[in-house]
Amino acid sequence: MAFLSRALPLAALLGAGQGLAAQGVRASEYQVKAVFLFNFAQFVDWPAEAFPAADTPLVICVLGNDPFGDALDQTVRDERLGSRPFQVRRYQSVDEIKTCHILFINRSEGARPEAILAGLNQRAILTVSDADGFAQRGGMIRFVTDRNRIRLQLNLAATEAAHLTISSKLLRVAEIVRRTGS
Amino acid sequence: MARLLLGLVLVLLAEPAFAQQPDSAAQALKRLSIEQLMNLEVTSVSKRPERLAQTASAIQVITQEDIRSSGASSLPEALRLASNLQVAQLDSRQWAISARGFNSTSANKLLVLIDGRTVYTPLFSGVFWDVQQVTLADIDRIEVISGPGATLWGANAVNGVINVITKDAKDTPGVALSGGGGTELRGFGTARYGGQVGSAARYRIYATRFARDPSALPSGQDAVDDWHLGQGGFRADWDASTITHVTLQGDLYDGRIGQPSAGDITVSGGNVMAKWSRTISETSGLTAQLYYDRTNRDIPGTFGEDLDTYDVDLQHQTRLGARHDLVWGLGYRLINDRITNTPALAFLPAHVARQWFTGFVQDEIALVPDRLHLALGTKIEHNDYTGFEIQPSGRVNWTLSPAATLWAAVSRAVRTPSRVDRELYAPGQPPYFLAGGPGFHSEEELAYELGYRHQRGSFALSVATFYSRYHGLRSLEQVNPPAATPIVIANGQDGESYGAELTAAYVVTSRWRVRAGYTELRVHVWPNPGSTDTSRGLTESQAPDRQLFVHSSADLPAHLRLDVGLRAIGEIARAQVPSYEELNARLTWQPTAKLDLSIVGQNLLNPRHIEFGAPGATRREIERGVYGLVEWHF
Numbered sequence: 001m002a003f004l005s006r007a008l009p010l011a012a013l014l015g016a017g018q019g020l021a022a023q024g025v026r027a028s029e030y031q032v033k034a035v036f037l038f039n040f041a042q043f044v045d046w047p048a049e050a051f052p053a054a055d056t057p058l059v060i061c062v063l064g065n066d067p068f069g070d071a072l073d074q075t076v077r078d079e080r081l082g083s084r085p086f087q088v089r090r091y092q093s094v095d096e097i098k099t100c101h102i103l104f105i106n107r108s109e110g111a112r113p114e115a116i117l118a119g120l121n122q123r124a125i126l127t128v129s130d131a132d133g134f135a136q137r138g139g140m141i142r143f144v145t146d147r148n149r150i151r152l153q154l155n156l157a158a159t160e161a162a163h164l165t166i167s168s169k170l171l172r173v174a175e176i177v178r179r180t181g182s
Numbered sequence: 183m184a185r186l187l188l189g190l191v192l193v194l195l196a197e198p199a200f201a202q203q204p205d206s207a208a209q210a211l212k213r214l215s216i217e218q219l220m221n222l223e224v225t226s227v228s229k230r231p232e233r234l235a236q237t238a239s240a241i242q243v244i245t246q247e248d249i250r251s252s253g254a255s256s257l258p259e260a261l262r263l264a265s266n267l268q269v270a271q272l273d274s275r276q277w278a279i280s281a282r283g284f285n286s287t288s289a290n291k292l293l294v295l296i297d298g299r300t301v302y303t304p305l306f307s308g309v310f311w312d313v314q315q316v317t318l319a320d321i322d323r324i325e326v327i328s329g330p331g332a333t334l335w336g337a338n339a340v341n342g343v344i345n346v347i348t349k350d351a352k353d354t355p356g357v358a359l360s361g362g363g364g365t366e367l368r369g370f371g372t373a374r375y376g377g378q379v380g381s382a383a384r385y386r387i388y389a390t391r392f393a394r395d396p397s398a399l400p401s402g403q404d405a406v407d408d409w410h411l412g413q414g415g416f417r418a419d420w421d422a423s424t425i426t427h428v429t430l431q432g433d434l435y436d437g438r439i440g441q442p443s444a445g446d447i448t449v450s451g452g453n454v455m456a457k458w459s460r461t462i463s464e465t466s467g468l469t470a471q472l473y474y475d476r477t478n479r480d481i482p483g484t485f486g487e488d489l490d491t492y493d494v495d496l497q498h499q500t501r502l503g504a505r506h507d508l509v510w511g512l513g514y515r516l517i518n519d520r521i522t523n524t525p526a527l528a529f530l531p532a533h534v535a536r537q538w539f540t541g542f543v544q545d546e547i548a549l550v551p552d553r554l555h556l557a558l559g560t561k562i563e564h565n566d567y568t569g570f571e572i573q574p575s576g577r578v579n580w581t582l583s584p585a586a587t588l589w590a591a592v593s594r595a596v597r598t599p600s601r602v603d604r605e606l607y608a609p610g611q612p613p614y615f616l617a618g619g620p621g622f623h624s625e626e627e628l629a630y631e632l633g634y635r636h637q638r639g640s641f642a643l644s645v646a647t648f649y650s651r652y653h654g655l656r657s658l659e660q661v662n663p664p665a666a667t668p669i670v671i672a673n674g675q676d677g678e679s680y681g682a683e684l685t686a687a688y689v690v691t692s693r694w695r696v697r698a699g700y701t702e703l704r705v706h707v708w709p710n711p712g713s714t715d716t717s718r719g720l721t722e723s724q725a726p727d728r729q730l731f732v733h734s735s736a737d738l739p740a741h742l743r744l745d746v747g748l749r750a751i752g753e754i755a756r757a758q759v760p761s762y763e764e765l766n767a768r769l770t771w772q773p774t775a776k777l778d779l780s781i782v783g784q785n786l787l788n789p790r791h792i793e794f795g796a797p798g799a800t801r802r803e804i805e806r807g808v809y810g811l812v813e814w815h816f
Contacts, residue, residue: 032219035211039219065381069424075212108381111355132355136775145353146246151220173216177775 032150033130033143034071037102040126040141041081045165046101050124057087059099063116064106066090094119105129105139113139122162135177140164144175153177238557238577238589239331240633240646240683242266242699244324246349251735251745253768253782255367255392255809258311260318261344262749263733265699266328266646266683268725270754270794273397273802274366274407275312275439278794281328281342282648283679283705283725287794291340291597291627293331297348297431298495299455299473304517304536305487305529307338307600313435313449313477315413317372317388319358319813322349328683329648330629332573332595333559334509334542340595340627341650348431351376351384351419357816364809366784368393368408385418396440397802398790405802411437411449425461430454444483451477465501470494485529486522491515505551510543519601528610529601530618539564555579567599568624585638591631596624603656603671616658619671626653640689645682652677655707655722657715674713675722679705693737700730724794726752726761743770754794762791778813 041058051058058081060072076086091097094116103125105116110131117127117138127140134142135153140162142153154174159166214222244263254260258277262269268285270278280289290307293300294314301314324346331339354376361371370392378384391412397405415433422428432454439447455473462468472494480486497511515538521529544559560574575593582588603622607614633646657674660666681703688696704727707719730750737743745768753761765787770780783806785791790803 032211032222035214036216036219038212039216043216133775149220149222169216173220 028071029145029150030068031071031075033104034068034075036143036150036152037072037104037128038075038079038086040102040128040170041086043167043170044102044126044159045167046124047163050101051084055083055085058084058101059087059089060102060104061089061091061097061100062104062106063091063094063097064109067106068104097125100125102126102128105131105134107131110134110139113137124162124164126159126162126164136179138179141174142177151175155179238555238579238591238633240266240328240631240644240648242326242328242685244326246319246321246323248733249318249321249324251743251768252733252747253745253766253780253784253811254318255370255782255784257314257316257318257346259784260321260324261326262731263747264324264326265685265701265729265731267326267342267344268703268729270751270759271804272794273405273804274394275409277311278724279309279311279344280725281326282650282681283703284341284723285725285794286722288602290600291338291625292342292344293339294344294346296346297455298457298471299453299475300491300493300515301475302338303477303487303489304519304600305489306602307597310449310477310479312409312439313411313437313451313479315390315411315435316346316348317374317390319360319372320348320354320374320386320388320417322347322353328646329591329631330573330575330593330595330627333561333575333593334544338597340597340625348417351386351417354386355384358813359815360811360813362809362811364782364807366395366805366807367809368395382422383418383420385416387414387416389414395805395807398805400799400801400803405800406440406442407802409437409439411435427459429457441482444481447482448480449478451475462500467499469497471496480522483524484526485524488520490518492517502545505548507546507548508543509546511541513540514538515540521601523610525610527606527608529605530607531605534601534605536566538566553581563598565598567604567622571596571598571624585636587635589631589633589635591629593627593629593631595627595629597627598624606671613668615667615669617661617668617670619659619673622656622671623654623673625655625673627651642685642687644685647680647682649680650678652679652707655719657709657713658717658721660714663714672713674710674715675707675719676710677705677707677719677723679703695735697733698731700728702728720755724755724759726754728752741772743772744768745770751793755796758796759792759794762793763787764791776814776816778811780811780813781808782811783808 037060060076072088076088079086105113105127107130109116110129113134114137129139130143135155138158140155140158144151144153152174154176156176157179242264244260248263249260252263258269258279261267261279266281268280272278272287276287278285278287278289280292284291288306288308294302294309296316301309303310324344327343329342331343354374356376358374363369372388372390374386374388376386393410394408396408399405413433413435417431420428432452434452436450441447453473453475457471459467459469475491477489493515495511495513499509502508518535520533523529523532540561540563542559542561544557546555546557548555557577560572563571573595575591577591578589580588599622604618604620606618608616627650629648629650631646631648635644653676654673655675655677657672658669659672659674661668661670681701684700686698690696703725705719705723705725707722709715729752733747735745747766750763751761753759764785766784767786768780768782770778772778785804785806788806790805792801792803795801
């Protein structure tokens with residue numbers, strides 16, 4: 001008889017070989033998004049002034065309510081990019097943000113990103129959100145969840161304006177969108 | 183769109199290193215490339231990721247992107263995107279849809295679910311496609327399995343399962359308006375609003391309405407089967423806690439369909455459903471679902487039906503030791519079916535209440551973790567017609583390399599009796615020309631399947647082959663041979679089917695994607711000794727020997743996008759329905775992210791064509807159609 005597609009996708013019910021599940025590894029949406037944020041550090045070149053010293057930490061910030069729990073901290077713990085350690089900082093308002101290289105904007109704030117982006121004033125900060133229309137409204141990278149997979153939208157005009165260079169590896173997998181409506 | 187295999191059915195994500203770090207999901211995820219991360223199925227907190235590529239069955243997935251680009255305007259049209267289904271349009275509203283043959287308007291070996299709600303009618307174990315009006319833009323994906331899914335899904339999942347999954351309310355925020363019209367799809371409009379209550383609950387409400395032009399008779403005359411339907415509904419999703427998710431949803435509809443010689447057919451109904459899921463631990467979860475569904479259908483001159491369905495299901499998954507993943511569930515369904523009999527036909531008794539009890543268990547055993555997995559399970563069901571039915575299956579999945587997977591399965595499935603088989607009489611008063619078979623028992627299937635999947639870079643391929651034996655297929659037996667009538671329904675036929683289903687997808691460039699599907703199918707049905715059925719299965723199975731689909735999606739300059747879908751369908755039933763080729767195309771202009779303007783052409787190659795049915799003056803022909811569509815969201 002009919003059963004619960006939602007909790008256990010059809011594929012799961014029918015299949016042998018759910019290797020991940022069998023190993024007890026679960027990948028929640030924000031666990032995966034945290035790893036994306038971590039990976040972005042390797043695919044973006046910041047202008048030299050973003051890192052005053054060779055060991056200046058690479059700072060990932062979360063603006064607004066933090067949907068990651070401890071996933072983001074666990075992802076970057078003990079990780080280094082060259083000689084740079086990673087740091088995670090959390091902010092409630094854009095005015096509080098001092099040093100930041102990758103900024104994740106919570107969905108509710110990201111839905112109206114214009115004020116936040118204006119507050120950043122094209123600083124060399126990679127802005128990321130999962131809010132609808134984020135990349136079209138001037139944000140740089142949007143996580144789009146499509147049939148339970150995460151894909152990326154990238155606004156190249158925005159990254160260029162902030163003097164960020166995006167690696168071709170990232171460009172190849174992202175959907176390039178243009179700014180609209182302004 | 184990026185160089186992602188968005189329309190891709192199969193995702194191979196075999197990275198053995200990934201699973202060897204059960205202590206830290208984050209560490210495992212960091213080993214994946216960005217492409218692999220994008221291929222990983224994520225789920226909200228309580229759910230687990232899955233790899234479609236490792237499913238030991240013939241599954242095809244129709245994504246939202248596929249539906250959109252096809253220009254499909256109804257659920258049956260969208261189902262043409264799965265090449266492992268046989269989909270044929272009879273007239274403006276009736277469809278014959280099946281997998282692995284045995285197709286008819288009352289096809290009875292396919293289970294269809296919308297968000298876990300069975301849309302099957304116990305009248306004939308099939309689907310009234312004209313009232314399954316899911317708002318296509320709100321569909322997340324449609325999973326289509328050809329072959330038996332009975333162990334987990336139960337009776338009726340003999341030759342396939344279609345599982346329509348709508349989007350979580352969090353994925354449909356804001357206002358979306360769409361509307362348009364054209365030659366066949368005369369006019370339609372949909373409005374949706376998605377909002378939020380607090381930070382954890384989201385909802386959407388929608389209303390939709392459409393009018394469709396009649397199909398055509400062979401004489402070229404209008405078949406007077408124009409139809410109109412309005413529907414509204416809602417869905418709310420609430421993350422009650424980080425481990426508890428609750429969904430409430432419901433729909434209401436009302437429609438009218440023209441008939442040439444009697445009053446209009448009227449249809450109405452609705453459903454309401456609640457789902458609750460909870461993560462108990464890292465390796466265990468519990469889900470419960472409850473729904474009520476009502477459908478009313480009045481076909482003046484033929485019959486009327488009022489059906490209430492009550493259904494409750496419970497499911498638990500847990501890990502036992504290092505190698506066993508166990509999932510089990512219990513279900514109960516009650517139907518209350520009231521038929522208004524007419525001089526043309528009668529269901530006797532007219533009013534029945536029937537109940538089903540089901541239980542299933544499946545253990546997935548990691549014989550060699552991440553390489554060789556075996557799933558053994560069975561469904562046990564009790565129904566009011568035949569008592570207990572047992573439907574076991576064994577499936578094995580062998581990951582040959584990160585790019586290649588081989589799978590095999592043996593399953594038993596049954597199609598339990600429906601009201602048509604036991605309780606149908608025609609005409610409505612004695613002497614009867616046709617009578618239901620009081621001894622009609624379940625049709626049985628034993629299916630053997632073997633499949634292979636491969637993905638490397640931007641190319642993906644899958645092959646599923648099958649051989650099935652059927653016992654006790656429905657037959658029409660002469661009561662007093664050689665007198666042609668009266669006839670009684672019985673289980674006098676056996677049969678076999680075999681074939682292969684192929685799909686391939688190729689990302690040519692970041693702006694051009696191509697998919698193709700090809701299915702070969704043979705069905706043979708024969709009467710058992712003593713049977714007087716001479717149909718050779720034609721009343722039970724009408725399906726083409728082969729069908730080919732090719733879809734191309736191209737992003738063009740100037741915010742334009744062109745999607746083209748070609749289908750070539752073989753003849754049916756010894757040329758009663760000739761083979762045909764047809765083409766659908768959609769051109770979309772997206773001047774801003776908020777506005778889409780599209781023109782869709784359907785069945786462009788021929789002014790009219792036939793997809794199903796016996797030759798005759800009343801067989802309906804499907805006409806070429808063009809419609810324009812405006813979509814605005816903000």
